[in-house]
Amino acid sequence: MEIEQKRYLNRTRFTFEDERLTYTMGHEAGSRSFGVHYADVPMETTVMEARSPWFLNAAAVMLIVWLCRIVAGLAGPVSELDLALHWPLAASICLLVYRYVVTPYTVLKTDAGEVYLIRDDRHEEILDEIMKRRKSQLLSWYGEIDYANDPGEEIRKFHWLKVQGVIGDDEFESIRTRIEVFHGPMQETDFMEGPSIN
Numbered sequence: 001m002e003i004e005q006k007r008y009l010n011r012t013r014f015t016f017e018d019e020r021l022t023y024t025m026g027h028e029a030g031s032r033s034f035g036v037h038y039a040d041v042p043m044e045t046t047v048m049e050a051r052s053p054w055f056l057n058a059a060a061v062m063l064i065v066w067l068c069r070i071v072a073g074l075a076g077p078v079s080e081l082d083l084a085l086h087w088p089l090a091a092s093i094c095l096l097v098y099r100y101v102v103t104p105y106t107v108l109k110t111d112a113g114e115v116y117l118i119r120d121d122r123h124e125e126i127l128d129e130i131m132k133r134r135k136s137q138l139l140s141w142y143g144e145i146d147y148a149n150d151p152g153e154e155i156r157k158f159h160w161l162k163v164q165g166v167i168g169d170d171e172f173e174s175i176r177t178r179i180e181v182f183h184g185p186m187q188e189t190d191f192m193e194g195p196s197i198n
Helices: 053-075 086-100 123-142 151-163 169-183 188-192
Strands: 002-007 010-016 020-027 030-037 046-051 102-109 114-118
Touching: 002 114, 002 123, 010 114, 010 123, 020 114, 046 053, 053 086, 102 123, 114 123, 123 151, 151 169
Parallel strands: none
Antiparallel strands: 002 010, 010 020, 020 030, 046 102, 102 114
């Protein structure tokens, strides 16, 4: 499955493969692409807004040209064209475009790079699909109880899955009970200390 987003000069493409998300982003400065396992996508998101720096730079150049024409006009005879206000007017329009032409993003920071989702009408669909596949992949990687493993480690693993939003409280308690039935009762501190999956 592939979903594309576009807003002004910004484009994103999400290719949902079986094991990985391939992400491509393009904008006026270029493009980049990378792949990431769904399990490596964090639950935490940040929000940012992007503006085109071209309009800000154009406004600065127009104001500099206008000021240079004023300074040149002071040294010699002043004509109406030299002091024309079309330069600051054009610069003001560029500044307004820079201020109000914004692309809002949700950002997912992965080890492979940052995934930017344009906040448009497909935003929730894409985010839900990524999180659904993330949950499925984490369950396939870590969702089986390994009774040969240390019981504290196994309970920590499933506690981590609960914190990641992959399993709920009831499912965690059910798994914890099954591990304790097999290995014997455990204290809360037996599985809450020590290393965990990260």
